[in-house]
Amino acid sequence: MNTGTYFVTAMRDGIAQAMREDKTVVLFGEDADKSVMGSTKGLIEEFGKERVINMPLSEATMVGLAVGAAAAGLKPIIDLMVSSFFYITMDQIANQAAKLRYMSGGQVSLPIVYFAATGGAGSAAAQHSENPHPTLAQQAGIKVVIPSNSSDAKNLMLASIRDPNPVVFLQEAVLGGSRGPISEDVEEIRLSVGRLVRSGADLTVFAVGRTVAMAQKAAEVLEKENISIEIIDPRTIYPWDKQIVLSSVEKTGRFLAVDTSRKTCGFGGEVLATVATEAFSCLKVAPQRLCPPDTPMPFAPHLEKFLSVSEEKIILQVRKMMGRS
Amino acid sequence: MNTGTYFVTAMRDGIAQAMREDKTVVLFGEDADKSVMGSTKGLIEEFGKERVINMPLSEATMVGLAVGAAAAGLKPIIDLMVSSFFYITMDQIANQAAKLRYMSGGQVSLPIVYFAATGGAGSAAAQHSENPHPTLAQQAGIKVVIPSNSSDAKNLMLASIRDPNPVVFLQEAVLGGSRGPISEDVEEIRLSVGRLVRSGADLTVFAVGRTVAMAQKAAEVLEKENISIEIIDPRTIYPWDKQIVLSSVEKTGRFLAVDTSRKTCGFGGEVLATVATEAFSCLKVAPQRLCPPDTPMPFAPHLEKFLSVSEEKIILQVRKMMGRS
């Protein structure tokens, strides 16, 4: 789409709105005052350096700092820049942020948002192309969001900030410069509610983040072949909207999970496993998943493309499942 | 079993054998010279402090040190003590150890073993009871092993040390003091080969680590009810032995994944997803998984028990799947 609000601007607008509403919302990040990714652009001008804090290169402490700040009354937002950097901070994410409320028997809530660009960005290579959402979702205690368009970017950012729990908001790196309209419907400001992107009769495609648009294009091609696919965008990865998926599969009887994370213990497999268990009797053919294989992301563009999910691969997989290959 | 070799002693014996065979095998760990968990007991006496190195409390650097030492000609073994501590080291695990070979186009191999006690140990509580094997398996580039008995503990330790790749060897915390005979069959010194623990006709139980013994006991109870279950112990979690599982499901037509990791993006779901996709036509009933729910591990014994997999839960689940509930 060539009109509407840029994805990163929508994120920024969500942050700005939350900061206007609530003085305890504070933003931390390396160069957050200057905005490497664009999603914090201009916030320093409006909110000043007391609330937009440029951070030293110390991610583990930055992420832990948010836990303490939240416990002491703030609503910290942490700009981690690139999702590959979550690994440096995993102790504070998995052992602290994800567990403190539970361990304390519910004494504290930790309204924190951690956000970062995620996934391949075009030859960003192995250490800047991770999709850590399965790893984060595995932790229990951390919510995870991956919006697929500008409207969700803004509304889910707002929902994440207002949520009383640690939320990881992953911005698809490739979508940063995409544009789209913003829904003003306050009902859209909700986590854990999936979106029916397109209705269809034959097959349910569950598509995450950047793959939603691919699925949409695939649907148009397939429609001409008289294959009608239904597309579900979960929007929130954890806890995800199971009901919208199961209802869809009940109708279509065919299920394809399309995800950006690697296969083994990835998110696509999780949804597939749930469908296989809970909608088994509706399934007409084996449920399938489409995701990158178990490798790091290579640098060369053609190798990256070879491994990544694409419109073409969705089409081929759907045809196969429909017995049309 | 009350005779045979203790599990941690078997690990120690595997390490000792490898250290005798190869002078480049070096062991690092906090109190590794004294052995908090028992699995490095006595090594300092045989190999001295040049090869059994007591480490400062700096896990991230310890894990990264192994990458550099391996790249420079050693075969480092890292005793991380408790698997919850992997999170502190995740950058060096996920971004470095798991990726360096791939990123370099295969210029280097990294023969490293990281080992730690894993899973609930009886009120060890949230920060000492993690089961990070799905998170580790998600990384691609790290092999993961969870032996279920003393014999595998020794043989898989040897296989892990001899493997030219980074391997995480997870010792079930509750099995440290269990005993059993050690197989001298060199064929047992292999990764990625599952074990048929028990043959059965009606239902395949895929059981990980500590749950293998539970499944065995469940099998005995169920046998009296004329339910014959087949038990598969994968032994290696990644890359796991798919064929042994699919062959079993082809025969039984029913599949239950029993795992210790939390549900969402856990390992049980991964195996279930694979079975659902690749053995769909054999399945007579919906495949199921049995694993702890998505929460941290609570401290109180009865709460820990409530969440954990048990013989009883396996029995109930199998009965349900057999239509006997």
Added chain:
Amino acid sequence: MVGEVDKSLSLKGLRLMMRIRSFEESVQKLFTQGKLPGFVHLCIGQEAVAAGVCLALESTDQITSNHRGHGHVIAKGGDVKKMFAELLGKSDGYCGGKGGSMHIVDFASGMLGTNGIVGAGIPIATGAAFANKYLKSDKVAVAFFGDGATNQGVFFEAMNMSALWQLPIIFIVENNQYTEWSRTGDLSVGTTISRALPFGIRASSIDGNDFIAVRQTVGEAVMRARAGGGPEVVECMTYRWHGHNEGEEAFAGHYRPKEEIEAWKKRDPIEALIVHLIAEKIISPEEVEKMRSEEKSLVDRAYEFAVASKPSDESEALTDVFAEQGGVK
């Protein structure tokens, strides 16, 4: 005893230290009897640090702690009844039995958490200090951690940040000279104080078994921090009388010389304070014994309370993962 601290504070300190000692001794007994789930790290011998530091704080100030945290919780104002109930995994425990020894949390008294991950409380305290400054409150945050934890990278990262922003935080290094079963001197190069210097952080190393010295040094540091003076490091030299964790004897071997243990036991922080207070005629020997038995019976009653407390309902194991969404406007 060095320095001066007012009488009532000293008496309060003595009482707290006795309470901690009593609590730990009774925990130890239960552990030996096999009545305690999990494992515990006792702070017997280190009581003056917990008491001296926490009596320099207001109840609204925050602390984070580590695996050896019972003393910190008690000194910060924790209720031994709820603590004991927690150690037994009961519903009346601070965390309803979900936390246990290493995860006791008491937000009401500013205790943001003991911690099972060595060093992890340091960034958390730094965040609390940031919030205090941001919210223009005059609260101070304290991170308690051991000499072993000074080898964790986050210690340095947090020192840099807190110096950069001049946060109201005091890093209390409880130096008992051991990291688990190893002499920290065999694992660490350089003193704790020297590690603070690059960041321009005022640092001191004091006798951690001297309640009055701890209270006075930390009291001054807290006053400076409250007034915007920024972070400080106070290293308290002390010793744990017991093992790293209870029950280690079967595995640990004799990693500490008997003479060393004996020498430190002669420097019992509680007895030292008693001698001082009696010499100063602040308390009489009879009052000491009365206080001791009061604290002992407080702990005994706490244990009884804990035993009588109901286990949490099993369904509790599934709650408190997420706070309820109240945020949608």
Added chain:
Amino acid sequence: MVGEVDKSLSLKGLRLMMRIRSFEESVQKLFTQGKLPGFVHLCIGQEAVAAGVCLALESTDQITSNHRGHGHVIAKGGDVKKMFAELLGKSDGYCGGKGGSMHIVDFASGMLGTNGIVGAGIPIATGAAFANKYLKSDKVAVAFFGDGATNQGVFFEAMNMSALWQLPIIFIVENNQYTEWSRTGDLSVGTTISRALPFGIRASSIDGNDFIAVRQTVGEAVMRARAGGGPEVVECMTYRWHGHNEGEEAFAGHYRPKEEIEAWKKRDPIEALIVHLIAEKIISPEEVEKMRSEEKSLVDRAYEFAVASKPSDESEALTDVFAEQGGVK
């Protein structure tokens, strides 16, 4: 120019610096033309550090590097053909196109890896140094990293370990005064040198634009390290002429004063060395230009080589995750 370095080394240094400059300029051009996949961090202005350090090393010594690593690879003996092929994602690249700019690895020349994670090369170099000592080789390991990376906890952890074990490692802090778009002085408290002191590590801060000073200082440090003298820190004060990464201009704003950039450009490490070598009559202006054009054409040919190189087969994307199992006995 301070210190003394023999003539042939100086000439070698000049040639390497010219090669690095040429390489980076040509990368820059390609980036601007949109011919380069991904993003690149150039080291123009910092060449004397790479050259000075690596010419103090043997080819068997190891280095680890960071995101700004082209210079390090070249100086350590890397082949610009294979580098260029890697940057274009071709089969003849060092990593067959799987690594790219931030992950060039050349084990044959002791280059254990550039790195996309700031600070992550530090533990890896420490491990290599450990192996060197353990294997009783006299190899030395060098970790190259920036001033920004000195705020990562692993820097301190690695200093402690290498001091504890007296490892043969040199930490080269390439201080270009910026962490991405921020002045590191706004993010860091205390000097780099002061951060080494707690660990008893010898540390110096030198003019990183003075090839001879770098070569001499590091040369001495390496000699000491080879002889068992333990770790050292050498901070090289320098400046990058270009943006943090190419193409940042559209987003970054003017975070560095023009005058600052201009002032540093006047301190071009290559020109400084040329002036010195001409003054010392070690080289003539004509020879300088000849060398420059030789290096330029070397780089040009490397580019042509890279363009002509075939892309890796797609199936290569699936290989090299694991090394083949050869271990079963």
